[in-house]
Amino acid sequence: MKNKRTVELNQKKDGYCVNFTAMASPCEVLIQTQDKNLAEQVALCVSAEVWRIEDKYSRYDRRSICSQINSGGGKQVAIDEETYLLLNFSEQCYQLSDGLFDITSGVLRQVWSFDSLSGECQHFPSATEINKLIRLVDWNKVTYDQHSIILPKNMELDFGGIGKEYAVDRCILLVKVLTDKPLLVNLGGDLAVTGPRTNNQPWQVAIEHPDCDALGQPQDMIVALKHGALATSGDARRYLIKQGVRYGHVLNAKTGWPIIHAPRSITTVAPQCIQAGILATLALLQGEQAEQFLTEQEITFWARR
Amino acid sequence: MAEKVLVAVAVGVTNDMNKKVKDTITKTNKKINLKASLSLAASALLGTSVVTAPVSHAKDADEWQFDSAFLVYSEVDRVSATEAIIAGTKTFDNDEVLSLKLTVDALTGASANGAIAQPMAQTFTRPSGNGQYVTPAGETPLDDTFKDTRVQLNAQWAQPLSDNITGSVGGHLSKEYDYLSLGVNGNLAYDFNRNNSTISIGLSYFQDTFTPEGGIPKPLSSMLIGDSSAPDWDAEFAKTRIGDSDDKSTADILVGFTQVINRRMITAFNYSYSMVDGYLTDPFKVISVINFDGIAQDYIYENRPDSRVKQSTFMQTKYHFDESLLNTVADISYRYMWDDWDITSHTIDTRFTIPVGRASYIEPHIRFYQQGAADFYQPYIIDDQKSVDFVSADYRIGEMTAVTVGAKYGVVLNGGNELSFRIEYYRQMPTDAGFVDPNGLNGLDKYPVVEAVIAQVSYSF
Numbered sequence: 134m135k136n137k138r139t140v141e142l143n144q145k146k147d148g149y150c151v152n153f154t155a156m157a158s159p160c161e162v163l164i165q166t167q168d169k170n171l172a173e174q175v176a177l178c179v180s181a182e183v184w185r186i187e188d189k190y191s192r193y194d195r196r197s198i199c200s201q202i203n204s205g206g207g208k209q210v211a212i213d214e215e216t217y218l219l220l221n222f223s224e225q226c227y228q229l230s231d232g233l234f235d236i237t238s239g240v241l242r243q244v245w246s247f248d249s250l251s252g253e254c255q256h257f258p259s260a261t262e263i264n265k266l267i268r269l270v271d272w273n274k275v276t277y278d279q280h281s282i283i284l285p286k287n288m289e290l291d292f293g294g295i296g297k298e299y300a301v302d303r304c305i306l307l308v309k310v311l312t313d314k315p316l317l318v319n320l321g322g323d324l325a326v327t328g329p330r331t332n333n334q335p336w337q338v339a340i341e342h343p344d345c346d347a348l349g350q351p352q353d354m355i356v357a358l359k360h361g362a363l364a365t366s367g368d369a370r371r372y373l374i375k376q377g378v379r380y381g382h383v384l385n386a387k388t389g390w391p392i393i394h395a396p397r398s399i400t401t402v403a404p405q406c407i408q409a410g411i412l413a414t415l416a417l418l419q420g421e422q423a424e425q426f427l428t429e430q431e432i433t434f435w436a437r438r
Numbered sequence: 439m440a441e442k443v444l445v446a447v448a449v450g451v452t453n454d455m456n457k458k459v460k461d462t463i464t465k466t467n468k469k470i471n472l473k474a475s476l477s478l479a480a481s482a483l484l485g486t487s488v489v490t491a492p493v494s495h496a497k498d499a500d501e502w503q504f505d506s507a508f509l510v511y512s513e514v515d516r517v518s519a520t521e522a523i524i525a526g527t528k529t530f531d532n533d534e535v536l537s538l539k540l541t542v543d544a545l546t547g548a549s550a551n552g553a554i555a556q557p558m559a560q561t562f563t564r565p566s567g568n569g570q571y572v573t574p575a576g577e578t579p580l581d582d583t584f585k586d587t588r589v590q591l592n593a594q595w596a597q598p599l600s601d602n603i604t605g606s607v608g609g610h611l612s613k614e615y616d617y618l619s620l621g622v623n624g625n626l627a628y629d630f631n632r633n634n635s636t637i638s639i640g641l642s643y644f645q646d647t648f649t650p651e652g653g654i655p656k657p658l659s660s661m662l663i664g665d666s667s668a669p670d671w672d673a674e675f676a677k678t679r680i681g682d683s684d685d686k687s688t689a690d691i692l693v694g695f696t697q698v699i700n701r702r703m704i705t706a707f708n709y710s711y712s713m714v715d716g717y718l719t720d721p722f723k724v725i726s727v728i729n730f731d732g733i734a735q736d737y738i739y740e741n742r743p744d745s746r747v748k749q750s751t752f753m754q755t756k757y758h759f760d761e762s763l764l765n766t767v768a769d770i771s772y773r774y775m776w777d778d779w780d781i782t783s784h785t786i787d788t789r790f791t792i793p794v795g796r797a798s799y800i801e802p803h804i805r806f807y808q809q810g811a812a813d814f815y816q817p818y819i820i821d822d823q824k825s826v827d828f829v830s831a832d833y834r835i836g837e838m839t840a841v842t843v844g845a846k847y848g849v850v851l852n853g854g855n856e857l858s859f860r861i862e863y864y865r866q867m868p869t870d871a872g873f874v875d876p877n878g879l880n881g882l883d884k885y886p887v888v889e890a891v892i893a894q895v896s897y898s899f
Contacts, residue, residue: 221479222483225479226476226479302480303484306484306486405486407483407484408473408477411476412473
């Protein structure tokens with residue numbers, strides 16, 4: 134996990150570009166300024182915040198609060214304000230999705246492992262294995278208040294579904310205090326902007342277009358973003374095929390099985406990155422009805438099937 | 439001390455928000471409120487104020503959204519019109535919307551002058567007084583000097599005035615060779631019941647000035663027919679005129695109510711009250727004065743009352759069917775109009791938008807219109823009934839049935855722009871007004887059918 138943490142700063146035509154790696158993703162910040170000092174400050178501020186959140190909520194890092202909670206063995210674990218707010222948010226997502234989105238579902242990853250290179254699922258779990266684990270997925274069994282949490286023994290929390298998007302929004306809040314220069318924070322494709330570029334120009338963000346051109350070729354589409362955020366959920370590479378059925382890597386927290394007939398990925402826009410991310414995830418969880426779900430909600434989206 | 443109070447308030451707000459989110463989840467169809475609920479949840483998490491507006495700014499289009507259309511309307515043997523429209527809409531940061539629309543029409547062709555067909559050729563003086571035209575025996579008299587170009591400009595500004603009130607104001611300018619129309623309007627809309635219901639009220643006022651070539655004819659005076667190059671022609675023609683121009687004003691009030699029934703159905707109800715005052719007569723229309731044999735003795739200029747009060751009610755329902763009916767959107771409306779000229783009309787309009795594949799749709803359209811006659815409508819006057827106050831033989835205020843049948847095909851192009859084609863057939867069938875016709879009119883078409891074809895190409899970008 135411990136790659137050497139370095140931040141690169143490159144001068145571009147109309148500003149600076151900051152690059153670093155966090156949360157297993159390439160991260161970048163674009164800032165429209167010629168002021169190198171300011172760019173350095175932003176680079177430090179953003180990278181520090183993203184790494185802070187990674188360290189605090191990674192379930193792979195033994196020292197993280199997430200690991201402390203997961204290894205609490207059914208005992209009370211003290212939490213701080215930030216964690217309390219994240220739990221509150223997760224609770225609301227659980228309610229809004231009717232239980233489909235559940236941050237205790239991470240434990241299912243023990244049986245559903247997708248090869249990081251080929252994307253395929255190497256081992257297809259048996260119903261018995263899943264039934265054993267699904268008893269450990271139930272947000273309703275978690276009790277928490279502003280100062281502490283009790284997670285039943287063997288259950289696990291996974292902030293992976295919201296952590297990156299939360300980090301994007303946190304960074305936007307922090308850099309807005311530092312500068313009012315136009316700025317974009319992109320953490321592995323989940324991104325947000327502080328506002329339009331100079332002269333009220335939109336940021337041009339390339340996303341993969343769901344439709345094909347006249348020759349049937351998939352096309353990248355440029356989205357003009359002046360305010361707000363954009364997030365993508367799903368991973369086109371991670372899937373498994375069994376008896377002709379293609380399973381995506383998004384798991385149904387109620388059944389423990391992957392959602393079938395879902396788009397490979399969904400991109401949505403919202404005022405904040407965490408909203409965009411949840412909307413995309415909730416849509417994926419609707420499977421075949423993903424696009425219809427978003428259309429009914431009047432949400433701007435791009436789906437890739 | 440102050441700080442503590444602030445903290446307490448902040449906590450209170452967060453609790454309220456949580457409560458609102460939960461209420462939203464339990465009480466109503468959560469699908470409708472997902473965006474709002476998430477927005478509340480995210481602001482509680484990040485400690486920011488609720489942001490909802492900017493979503494609409496993430497558009498893959500430019501800031502201005504344009505619609506353009508080119509339309510051809512062609513009546514069989516009569517008027518044809520071509521119309522070009524370009525409309526632009528721009529949404530600003532605080533949800534203000536500016537809409538501008540420019541329409542240019544060109545009209546050419548012939549229009550019925552009001553006189554009735556005769557078993558012999560008929561001669562009429564042009565509205566300008568310069569020259570004559572002859573209608574062959576057995577044909578409905580048409581004035582073929584109809585030619586005009588109209589330029590119309592509309593501007594509308596809409597903005598939220600509070601969380602649930604939207605206001606808008608607009609202006610209208612329309613200029614033709616012989617006509618000028620100026621208008622202003624204002625509208626307020628109030629959303630309530632979680633934005634599922636909207637009440638709106640609108641006011642508009644128009645001031646029109648008509649300056650027909652040849653001036654305003656003296657109502658009920660006889661059309662001067664003779665040698666327009668004779669030395670006393672101009673003086674004689676001037677005696678049938680009462681001025682160069684006249685005007686009218688129109689004030690409208692519209693009250694509307696829109697209700698979302700469920701996620702598939704929306705309904706709207708409108709009521710409008712319209713007062714028109716001033717010159718409402720058509721200066722180009724005459725009426726035949728015939729003898730008991732049915733032979734035209736004279737043509738007199740029509741005369742209409744100088745005020746009209748029009749009321750109408752309108753109801754509309756849109757329903758979005760599911761896959762079992764191909765995700766069709768049905769749009770059905772009914773309008774009932776009545777006025778103090780005794781005209782009543784019923785309009786039923788239905789459209790079905792049927793998606794075809796992922797990016798196109800086909801939209802069949804059927805419109806049915808039925809109208810009763812104005813109380814002063816007459817297809818002609820018999821010689822000894824000449825002492826009328828108000829009279830018009832204009833087929834447009836007679837009893838009639840009209841049907842429009844057509845279809846539109848729209849396709850969303852690769853860049854997200856929409857191209858659509860519309861073709862429609864219109865047929866207007868006047869009803870026999872029930873007069874016992876003199877023998878001389880036997881075999882003549884007193885209530886000619888009007889047919890038209892409408893073709894339109896639209897492009898939104």
